[in-house]
Amino acid sequence: MADTGYYNYLEIINVVDESTELLIKPQKGKQNKVSSGFDKANIKYDSINDRYICPLGYELPFKWNGKQDGKEYRRYTCEAFVFCGQKESCTSAKGGRSVTRLSDEEVIEQITENTRKQSNIYKQRGHIVEHPFGTIKRHWGYTYFLTRGLASVGTETNLSCL
DSSP states (O other), X not given: OBOGGGOOHHHHHHHOOTTOOXXXXXXXXXXXXXXXXXXXXXXXXXXXXXXXXXXXXXXXXXXXXXXXXXXXXXXXXXXXXXXXXXXXXXXXXXXXXXXXXXTTHHHHHHHHHHHHHXXXXXXXXXXXXXXXXXXXXXXXXXXXXXXXXXXXXXXXXXXXXX
16 A cells, blocks of 8 residues: 555556555546546546547547657547537647556556555555654654655655654
8 A cells, every 4th residue: 555645657567466456546637627527537448449538528539659758658639629618628738638548557547446446445554654654753843754755755754763
């Protein structure tokens, strides 16, 4: 189980195998897209036709392949943004909304679904893991970490425990 702050799709894909079950909530999308209903979570993938379907029912067909951070992905772009009437709510891109799909996206989708199904177990993480660190920090007079990044926060934690 991991905190949402540690959500990194590249590391998740590299860690998961047949003997590992990972529970981690994905990070929330941009607030304006979440509130308008046009975040990626609401754009459904149609694996049979290899396309995405937006919440209004318009297609985002496959456009091209790419590679980023050593992982291959496919990009899907909306062609109906001119006449759908919701472009301002959906995207600020001049060419319409685009969605990328990693070649290993099924792994991410499965982990998200497993985390949702086992939300009672995931909620226990906050009770088990968060409390000891909070108690140690509070005891030594720390209210929050002053640094950013895993290495820096790890060093700060080691110093406070020392």
